[in-house]
Amino acid sequence: MQSATPPSQSSTDSPQNTSLKRAMSTRHLIMLSLGGAIGTGLFMGSGEVISQAGPLGAVLAYIIGGLIAYMVMLCLGELAVHLPVSGSFGAFATRYIGPGTGYMVSWMYWLGWSATLGTEFTAAAILVQEWFPQTSIWLWTLIFASGVLISNLSSTRAFAESEFWLSMIKVATVLIFILLGFACIFGIIPFQGYESAPLFNNLTAQGWLPNGLIPLFTTLLIVNFAFNGTEMIGIAAGETENPEKNVPKAIHAAVWRLIIFFVGTIIVISSLLSYSNTGLQVGGHGGLSSSPFVTVFTQMGIPYAEDFIRFVIITALLSTANSGLYAASRMMWALSSQN
Incomplete structure (x- = not known):
């Protein structure tokens, strides 16, 4: 059933359709969504999910979380295609629920990203300072914040391209990790501690769900948070x-x-x-060394694995900040266009 008033004729939506340039392509949207979701939660937090839910439980948790994210994104996509405006779910809430709901949704989303930006810059600065201990954290924070601000202020196209390449580093790292990992699993590449191909024996070595069924659902909070960022498409x-x-x-x-x-x-x-590996334990020995990515790359025999993952996490933090500032600014723009 068609709406009596086309979206482009709405008084509250017309400024958004006429004032912003349509400069993003499909590849930009895909990388914006992938980059928003692939972050420190995967590089640092995946071991915690495994330690709580068990190997197969973690696999099931990510499958369930992914399907939930997919259904949510299908709903958001329907609305975004019908009403392709900046402000996304804030504008949808205003139009279909009420202005008060849309107002609160927009402000809370803006506040969430605004509070996050400082932690992203500071975390990246702390990681860089580990390479250059003589430098100040505030200096690197200022450099990173300036770079992200320039990326957003230049143009939508400049932002999209910068985010595309920052996200490409994370996506390429995960893809290489998976390909090399499966090569180790099938014995094509030697892996420390195994004389023959390990295959998938560790998945069920401690039972299907070693800690029971409850952790499978409690870890969904961590898993669903990992999929946060896919809404950037909307x-x-x-x-x-x-x-x-x-x-x-x-x-x-x-x-x-x-x-x-x-x-x-x-x-x-x-x-x-192994399930009992310290790299998978909650609390572990802390820092980057407790990242499963560092442990796996190191035992593959890849030199400077910790430095490599540090670089990838820095780009992940900057990518998140870059897309976060973009999302927050568009929410603020949508609010201002509605006075």
Whole structure:
């Protein structure tokens, strides 16, 4: 059933449709969504999910979390295609629920990202200071904040390109990790501690669900947080070329790739590292050395694994800050356009 008033004729939506340039393509949308979801939660927090839910439990948790994210994104995609405006779910809430709801949704989303930006810059600065201990954290924080601000202030196209390449580093790292990991699992590449191919024996070595069924659901909070960032596609719909075609294509491509990346990563970690490995324990020995990625790369014999993962996490933090500032600014713009 068609709406009596086309979205483009709405008094509250017209400024958004005429003032913002549609400069993003499908590849930008896909990388914006992938980059928003692949972050420190995967590189540092995946071991915690395994330690709580067990190897197979972690795989199931990420599959369930991915399917939930996929269904949510399908709903968001329907709305974004029908009403391709900047402000996304804030504008949808205003139009279909009420102005008060839309007001609160927009402000809370803006507040969430605004509070997060400082932690992203500071965390990246702390990691860089480990390379250059003589430098000050505030100096690196200022440098990173300035770079992200320039990226957002330049143009939508400049932001999209910068985010595309920052996200590409994370995506490439995860893809290489999975490919090399499966090569180790099948004995193509030697892995420390195994004289023959480990295959998938570790997945069920401690039983299917060693800690019971409850941790499978409690870890969904961590898993669903890991999928946070996929909503960027909806926010960017107002600045996307041909949104009716590109937004659905980007949603299908991004979410399914995320599920494959997350599940593939968990299978590799669980198959190569024993369930009792300290790199998978909550609290572990702290820092980057407790990251399953560092442990796996090190035992593959890859030199400077910790430095490499540090670089990847720094780019992940900057990518998150870059997309977060973009999302927060678009929410603020949508609020201002509605006075």
